[in-house]
Amino acid sequence: MDLLIDPIEELLKRYRSEDKIIEIDQEARDREIKAINDELAEFGLKQRAYFNKSVESARKAYLTF
Amino acid sequence: MIRHAIVPISQIIQIVKDFEQQNEIRPTDRSFFGVRSFINDLRADLWCYADFPYVDKVYRDSYYFYFASKLDNFSRDCLRIGFFSSEIKDEDFRTKAGNLILQEKFLGYTILRPLRKGNPGRTMLSPKAFKNHKFLCELVCVDTSIGGVKLKTFAFPWTSQDTESMTCAESSIWSLMEYYGNKYPERTPVLPSDIHKAFERPTRVIPSEGLTLAEIATALSRFGFGTCLYNHDTIDFESLLRYYIESGIPVILGLEGINGGHAVVAIGHEEMELSAIENILNTHLMGTVSVDNLQIFDTSNIPRCLVQIDDNHPPYRLAEFNHPCSYYVDSSFSDMQIKHFVVPLHKRIYLEAGKAKLMFKHILNSSDFGWKCRSKQKCNHVIQRAFLTTGNSYKHYALSSDMDEDLKTIIQAMDMPRFIWVAELSIMDIYLQGRGLGLIILDATGSEEMNSAKMIFYPGFLKAVNLPDDIEANFGSFATYRNNLKGDWSQWTC
Numbered sequence: 001m002d003l004l005i006d007p008i009e010e011l012l013k014r015y016r017s018e019d020k021i022i023e024i025d026q027e028a029r030d031r032e033i034k035a036i037n038d039e040l041a042e043f044g045l046k047q048r049a050y051f052n053k054s055v056e057s058a059r060k061a062y063l064t065f
Numbered sequence: 066m067i068r069h070a071i072v073p074i075s076q077i078i079q080i081v082k083d084f085e086q087q088n089e090i091r092p093t094d095r096s097f098f099g100v101r102s103f104i105n106d107l108r109a110d111l112w113c114y115a116d117f118p119y120v121d122k123v124y125r126d127s128y129y130f131y132f133a134s135k136l137d138n139f140s141r142d143c144l145r146i147g148f149f150s151s152e153i154k155d156e157d158f159r160t161k162a163g164n165l166i167l168q169e170k171f172l173g174y175t176i177l178r179p180l181r182k183g184n185p186g187r188t189m190l191s192p193k194a195f196k197n198h199k200f201l202c203e204l205v206c207v208d209t210s211i212g213g214v215k216l217k218t219f220a221f222p223w224t225s226q227d228t229e230s231m232t233c234a235e236s237s238i239w240s241l242m243e244y245y246g247n248k249y250p251e252r253t254p255v256l257p258s259d260i261h262k263a264f265e266r267p268t269r270v271i272p273s274e275g276l277t278l279a280e281i282a283t284a285l286s287r288f289g290f291g292t293c294l295y296n297h298d299t300i301d302f303e304s305l306l307r308y309y310i311e312s313g314i315p316v317i318l319g320l321e322g323i324n325g326g327h328a329v330v331a332i333g334h335e336e337m338e339l340s341a342i343e344n345i346l347n348t349h350l351m352g353t354v355s356v357d358n359l360q361i362f363d364t365s366n367i368p369r370c371l372v373q374i375d376d377n378h379p380p381y382r383l384a385e386f387n388h389p390c391s392y393y394v395d396s397s398f399s400d401m402q403i404k405h406f407v408v409p410l411h412k413r414i415y416l417e418a419g420k421a422k423l424m425f426k427h428i429l430n431s432s433d434f435g436w437k438c439r440s441k442q443k444c445n446h447v448i449q450r451a452f453l454t455t456g457n458s459y460k461h462y463a464l465s466s467d468m469d470e471d472l473k474t475i476i477q478a479m480d481m482p483r484f485i486w487v488a489e490l491s492i493m494d495i496y497l498q499g500r501g502l503g504l505i506i507l508d509a510t511g512s513e514e515m516n517s518a519k520m521i522f523y524p525g526f527l528k529a530v531n532l533p534d535d536i537e538a539n540f541g542s543f544a545t546y547r548n549n550l551k552g553d554w555s556q557w558t559c
């Protein structure tokens with residue numbers, strides 16, 4: 001396995017030496033991700049209702065022409 | 066004995082008339098759509114190779130399961146017409162050099178069934194054969210043998226409805242399955258009798274009185290798809306439909322009007338002039354979603370005409386989203402609207418378009434990894450073009466594109482799922498050059514949470530799942546991904 005190259009390691013080494021690593025506030029990021037996940041979950045619930053309605057309405061939609 | 070004729074398209078109607086006479090098809094029997102309107106849509110310089118009798122697998126299935134059990138006589142045999150872009154000769158079928166010429170000129174074929182209604186049957190005809198082909202659409206490579214010579218063409222499968230064994234719903238399912246069956250080894254084309262067995266109904270299914278949308282969805286699920294069904298009151302209904310079309314996924318549209326319902330397959334969109342797109346962008350960027358002065362314009366809001374496979378009209382009809390039957394003369398179709406659409410998703414695509422769209426929006430507007438706070442491109446708008454593709458196709462495109470070498474390295478080393486959602490990000494001037502400045506890649510096999518975001522890249526910022534740190538990356542612009550929909554750019558091949 002030692003023969004396998006990790007191209008990302010080489011690339012990161014270069015970016016570090018050029019001081020191109022962006023510092024992040026991990027706590028703030030975790031909060032942001034949680035807030036987005038909560039909104040996505042809420043949307044998922046709403047969407048389930050739409051999808052159920054779609055199926056109900058599709059049962060009546062006869063396509064014959 | 067197989068008889069054949071090679072004639073310019075202007076003379077093909079005589080052969081069609083002979084076939085109709087032989088099968089006692091009278092002019093008054095013709096439904097409002099027949100082979101004549103089909104031929105009128107084709108280029109006038111085409112040449113035809115007609116052969117009879119031809120055994121067509123789809124018609125034979127309808128024949129044995131339905132037409133043969135009637136008192137009236139129906140022939141088992143069809144007439145097939147192959148189309149070529151210019152003059153062909155009998156000698157071309159006898160030499161290797163001639164065979165190559167035939168392949169170069171071959172555009173596809175249509176089958177005429179010995180039926181009084183809807184006699185144009187299984188048709189595989191390249192958009193290049195039609196007078197109007199200014200659009201982009203899904204195509205599949207189809208093999209056939211004409212006059213003993215193996216030929217291939219690139220087309221989207223089409224058939225007209227015979228109104229008894231196949232109505233619009235069955236035709237749409239058949240087209241879609243024929244497309245997938247020819248395109249992917251794990252799929253199989255289906256016959257009309259397979260479709261009738263694929264949904265459950267307490268009453269008889271033949272003679273067909275059409276299907277409900279739920280039955281269409283059930284049939285597609287039985288054929289192995291993870292079917293999604295959208296209703297017109299779903300948020301972003303039109304935009305989501307366009308996401309799937311941009312992804313190269315044929316979608317069955319459920320149309321409804323006062324007089325009834327109809328099904329067609331949407332397979333692409335028109336190719337708009339750049340100046341028209343520029344005008345639309347200018348107008349929309351004045352009033353789209355604005356968060357902290359960032360305006361996000363989704364290209365699914367560009368009102369391009371849809372390319373439709375409609376079994377009442379020749380293939381590749383263009384129609385606006387709000388007037389999907391605008392090409393009908395029959396007034397009973399004039400009020401038809403798209404009320405539903407059914408998407409035959411691969412069963413491993415779990416993140417559907419609505420959730421992907423919302424994730425793109427949240428990411429772009431994030432206060433931590435959003436465009437406004439991280440992008441070095443200080444423009445007050447961003448143009449987003451979203452689509453689904455496979456991880457392998459995207460890697461292949463990225464490595465052969467003009468992307469920055471470091472970006473290629475990162476994408477090549479990424480653990481890509483089988484399917485990904487991609488949002489290409491750009492600004493007006495760059496977008497109009499067909500180029501992107503940023504990317505968001507989501508795992509389409511993932512859930513509706515931020516773990517599914519695998520790469521966020523803006524000018525000056527890159528966060529990727531295979532990088533432990535975010536990096537300041539200036540990768541420049543890159544040519545946008547075009548593999549999903551074919552057109553002049555791919556010379557109508559795939």
